[in-house]
Amino acid sequence: MFTARNKGRLALGAVVVGVALALSGCAASNPLDSGSGSSATPTETITIGSQAYYSNEIIAEIYAQALENGGQTVVRKFNIGQRDAYLPALEQDRSKAGAVDLFPEYTGNLLQFYDKTTTATSSADVFAALKTALPKGLTVLDQSPAADQDSYNVTAAFAKTNNLTSIADLAKATVPLKLGGAAELADRPYGPKGLASKYNVTVSFTATGDTTVDDLLAGTVNIANVYSADPRIQTDKLVTLADPDGLFLASNVVPLVRADLANQVAKIINAVSAKLTPEGLVALNVQSTVDQKSPADIAKGWLTAQGLLK
Amino acid sequence: MNWLINNWPLVLQLGVQHIRLSITPIVLGFVIAIPLGWLAYRFTLTRGLLLTIAGLLYTIPSLAMFVILPPLLGISFLSEINLTIALTIYAVAIMSRSVADALTSVDPAIRQSATAVGFGSWRRFWSVEFPLAGPVILAGLRVAAVSTISLVTVGILIGVDSLGYLFTNGSQRRIVLEILAGVLGVMIIALIVDFLLVRLGRVLMPWVPRQSRSFGRNQRQLAMEASS
Amino acid sequence: MTLFAQAFAWIFSPDRLTGSTSLPSLVGQHLFFTLVSVVIAAVIAVPAGYLIGHTGRGREIAVGISGAARALPSFGLILLLVILIGVTRKSEAAYIAFVLLAIPSILAGAYAGIEAVDRRVVDAARAVGMTEWQILMRVEIPLGLPLLIGGLRAATLQVVATVTLAAYIGLGGLGLPIIAGLALRRFDQMLGAAIVIVVLALLLDGAFALLERLVVPRGVTAGRTKDVRTASSRRRAVMGTPIEEGNG
Numbered sequence: 001m002f003t004a005r006n007k008g009r010l011a012l013g014a015v016v017v018g019v020a021l022a023l024s025g026c027a028a029s030n031p032l033d034s035g036s037g038s039s040a041t042p043t044e045t046i047t048i049g050s051q052a053y054y055s056n057e058i059i060a061e062i063y064a065q066a067l068e069n070g071g072q073t074v075v076r077k078f079n080i081g082q083r084d085a086y087l088p089a090l091e092q093d094r095s096k097a098g099a100v101d102l103f104p105e106y107t108g109n110l111l112q113f114y115d116k117t118t119t120a121t122s123s124a125d126v127f128a129a130l131k132t133a134l135p136k137g138l139t140v141l142d143q144s145p146a147a148d149q150d151s152y153n154v155t156a157a158f159a160k161t162n163n164l165t166s167i168a169d170l171a172k173a174t175v176p177l178k179l180g181g182a183a184e185l186a187d188r189p190y191g192p193k194g195l196a197s198k199y200n201v202t203v204s205f206t207a208t209g210d211t212t213v214d215d216l217l218a219g220t221v222n223i224a225n226v227y228s229a230d231p232r233i234q235t236d237k238l239v240t241l242a243d244p245d246g247l248f249l250a251s252n253v254v255p256l257v258r259a260d261l262a263n264q265v266a267k268i269i270n271a272v273s274a275k276l277t278p279e280g281l282v283a284l285n286v287q288s289t290v291d292q293k294s295p296a297d298i299a300k301g302w303l304t305a306q307g308l309l310k
Numbered sequence: 311m312n313w314l315i316n317n318w319p320l321v322l323q324l325g326v327q328h329i330r331l332s333i334t335p336i337v338l339g340f341v342i343a344i345p346l347g348w349l350a351y352r353f354t355l356t357r358g359l360l361l362t363i364a365g366l367l368y369t370i371p372s373l374a375m376f377v378i379l380p381p382l383l384g385i386s387f388l389s390e391i392n393l394t395i396a397l398t399i400y401a402v403a404i405m406s407r408s409v410a411d412a413l414t415s416v417d418p419a420i421r422q423s424a425t426a427v428g429f430g431s432w433r434r435f436w437s438v439e440f441p442l443a444g445p446v447i448l449a450g451l452r453v454a455a456v457s458t459i460s461l462v463t464v465g466i467l468i469g470v471d472s473l474g475y476l477f478t479n480g481s482q483r484r485i486v487l488e489i490l491a492g493v494l495g496v497m498i499i500a501l502i503v504d505f506l507l508v509r510l511g512r513v514l515m516p517w518v519p520r521q522s523r524s525f526g527r528n529q530r531q532l533a534m535e536a537s538s
Numbered sequence: 539m540t541l542f543a544q545a546f547a548w549i550f551s552p553d554r555l556t557g558s559t560s561l562p563s564l565v566g567q568h569l570f571f572t573l574v575s576v577v578i579a580a581v582i583a584v585p586a587g588y589l590i591g592h593t594g595r596g597r598e599i600a601v602g603i604s605g606a607a608r609a610l611p612s613f614g615l616i617l618l619l620v621i622l623i624g625v626t627r628k629s630e631a632a633y634i635a636f637v638l639l640a641i642p643s644i645l646a647g648a649y650a651g652i653e654a655v656d657r658r659v660v661d662a663a664r665a666v667g668m669t670e671w672q673i674l675m676r677v678e679i680p681l682g683l684p685l686l687i688g689g690l691r692a693a694t695l696q697v698v699a700t701v702t703l704a705a706y707i708g709l710g711g712l713g714l715p716i717i718a719g720l721a722l723r724r725f726d727q728m729l730g731a732a733i734v735i736v737v738l739a740l741l742l743d744g745a746f747a748l749l750e751r752l753v754v755p756r757g758v759t760a761g762r763t764k765d766v767r768t769a770s771s772r773r774r775a776v777m778g779t780p781i782e783e784g785n786g
Contacts, residue, residue: 052469054482079479080388080469083723183705183714184721186559204558207708207718210481210617214625289483292313294320369739371699373716374732381541381729456608463611464703467720477614486621493614500609 046265049086049100050078054295055148055229058284059104059253059276061299063269069309070268083113090258091137102265105140105256108149108249112189121246123147127254139262141255144273146281148229149251150190152179152241158222159239166242170201170223177201180208180221190247191225198245213238229278231286253281275306313487321476325495328472332459332503334394339401339454346402347409348435361407368403372396372464388469397461401454408450412443445518448511452504459500463492473499545729559714564731565738568711571701572742575636576644576694583641584686587648591682592674600645607642612700615639620707632704639700640693647689651682683753691746698739712738 046067050060057078064074077100080086089100111118111130120129127143134140152167159165162173170177185191186205195201203223208215213232216224223241226233233240253276255269280302287298303309314321350360370378375396380387383395416439424438425431440447463474473492480488512518548554554561590596612635619631655678663677705713715731718724 052466052478054479079466079471079475182721183708183718186718187722187724207705207710207714208625209706209708210478210484211620211625211628211707214484218624218626220626289485292316292483292485292488294317297316366740366743369695369698369743370736371702371739373699373702373713374735374739377716377725377728377732378736381725387725453608456605460609460611463613466613467706467717474611474613477611477617481617481621484621486618489614489618489621493611493618496611496614497606497609501606504605504609 044094044101044261044264045073045075046101046261047075047077047099048102049080049089050104051086052079054288055227055281055285056104058288058295058298059281061295062272062276062302063102063104063255063265065296065299065303066268066272066308067265069303072264072268083110087113090256091135094258101258101261102269103256105254106148106251107140107143107254108251110254110256111249116189118249121249123250123252126250127252130254137259138256139259141257141262141266142270142273143252143254144276145252146229146276146278147250147252148227148281150181150225150248151228151243153216153224153226153233153238154222154241155216156237156239159241164239164241166244167195167199167201167247168244170195170203170241171199175222177203177223178221179203179205179223179225180212180215181205181225182209182212183207185225194247198247229281229285231282231289234282235286271308272303275308311487313485314491317488321473321491321495324471324473324475325499328459328462328496329499331390331393331462331465331470331472332397332455332499335397335401335458336451336455338398339405339458340451342398342402343405343409343450346406348413350406350410351413357410361410364403364406367399372400372461373467375399376464376468390465390470392468393462393465393470397458400461401458404454404457405447405450408453409443409447412446412450413439415446416442441515444515445511448507448515452507455503455507456500459503460496463496541725541729544726545733548726548730549734559710561734564710564712564714565734567709568698568701568735568738571632571636571704571709571711572694572697575633575697576640576690578633579637579640579693580644580690582637583644584648587645587686587689588652588674588679590645591649591652592670592678597649600649604642604646607639610639612639612696613703613706616700616704616707628707628709632701632707632709635704636697636700640697643693643696644686644689647686647692648682650689651685652678654685655681680753680755683755684750687746687750687753691743691750694742694746695739698735698742702735 048060048064048067050057060076060078064076068074077089080089080100086100086103090103092099094101107123107126107130111120111126111133114133114135115129118126118129118133120126123143127140130140154162154164162175163169164173179185179192179195181191186207188194192203192205195203206215206221208221208224212221212224213226213230213236215221216226216238217236224238226238226240228240232238253273255265255273257265257269284298284302287293287301288295293301300309346360346364350357376392377387379385379392379396385391385395420442421434421439424434429437462470462472463477465472466474466478473495476488476492476495480486480492549561587600590600615638616632616635619635620628623631623634659677659681660673663673668676701709701711702713702716705711705717708714712731712735716728719728719731
């Protein structure tokens, strides 16, 4: 094999393999990262994470751009996915790989994560309970007026035919009730079990995942768990059923951050949170789903419109 | 079209990330499969065992593999290393069988001539058997490469970003073009890698004829074999 | 290792036998989707494969299809089809994806089986006076059965893996506990379902392996020798094996 003719070819082959390996080593950063190279500031580099949820990614991008505009260095680690993954990343030592510092979260869901038996339901109560339920290294900054929580919705026609304005009315419905939502809703405390215990409503459950709203409109399910900031509630004229007995916890957007970095980001992030209204959040989501813009463009547009970019 | 215009840098970045995630399992799989395949070829005892295990590993669905590996190996579930190890296992499973078959198909007469001429077994392997087995090994490598590139997309479910991000994100936002871009992106990368591997094969094994086997040629070849 | 203990506890807990997502019903759904898809794919691919193998035409196209289909990401295909076809026909969209992914392996198994038959045997059959149809039915198909079964085996396992992923769109099957468990952080549920999936896949694989052995015609097994030196091997790696998609 090592004749004079073959040596050249062998070398070429080795070079190709070597380049491939080198490339794999070099391009070792997540493309949804972008370490911005702002000038040397005495503050720490903030790593911002996001859930695998497009709306959450937009909010995270807003935080990122706001901080960068304020002169801080930001690294993005988006689409981490489950709390399982990013909460340890927030709690672990900063020097470890995969550590995250700042994360846009939702008060109610986060509270339920840390305290499954909580009875707080109103926005203020949940926020207060969350502050105490968090582990030592983490804290939350001011919560935003914008909320993005689970809610049960029906079509306008269904609401009219069955006279529905609140979840309690479902108990009087004469048709079989079919609930649709993410696969894990079957086991959530506010899922079918919660409906039965709190409102005496029996439903059958179908996992509909990403097609929940389409399924509701098509009639394969008649009640759907839709996030309150989903623009389709308005565009498709869905009726959100009221929740007098507090099945759902209020879930406002809130920044979750490491306790020792809170001061560094508090001023900028709190300004952002204050300006994020419920309608504003829905509008952001519309830009993503209808106008199909990228999170970076949406964030930039919103920050400029709010006058938060210098 | 809106989506593509607004987001094509993201598609490119994810494409690069996708390629990066594919390279390690393919290369590592190849490197590990050679000794394993050789063991399967050399000792009939190990042959059955290794190939059966390889076959069984390949039957495990990817999502199940991602769930089972972390408790077995003590790695984190939502991590890139989980994805890499799982994909490497699949690549090894495909290629070790290829290597074993390829080495088995080397004409024993040639092996014996090499020994007769004075090659030691190490040199005989690298100078004679391995090059002759090359085409079949390359076929296995191509299959493993394409399969790996396609499987990287499932990594999005364990939080590893690749072109698979376009699937879940597009599904959430109900943007058809985004999902389609992801599917086409994966296929394009796979086809390009396949093409490059074929070219690499031609460079490294220049003695192999390039014509694709046609039915007529098959018959002629067989006639020649039959008469010899 | 306690995680595995928890997983087994999950599998064998009595909750698994109740409700719409009981383990037996999930297994049943999984098998049903797999079976129906493979049968439909076989109905399409087997005749096509036999045609290609017997006449020798269209082989390049078949090889190309097999290669392209392997590059197709099954997860993306399902999501794409569901969004294109609509939510009311989610299962149809899923079936189309499963069938598309199963066809290439079965096609390859069918034509490879026919092609692997020694041409001298076919020539002998022709010389004896068999019609083309008789050659196909009595000589080529029986001799090619092992490779066809091999193709069906690969296709079945491919579909089993894809049905697992289809749980993401709520289709059911054994992937559902994994997808739901992802969000609920219930690793015992995920691991338990994964173990059941693996067992199912291994059982199916074993069944097909057995079938492959059983369908070899008696006359062929009689003439086989295990000694590699005396057995005639058609795929000899002598100096003239072209590089191409041989073992696809």
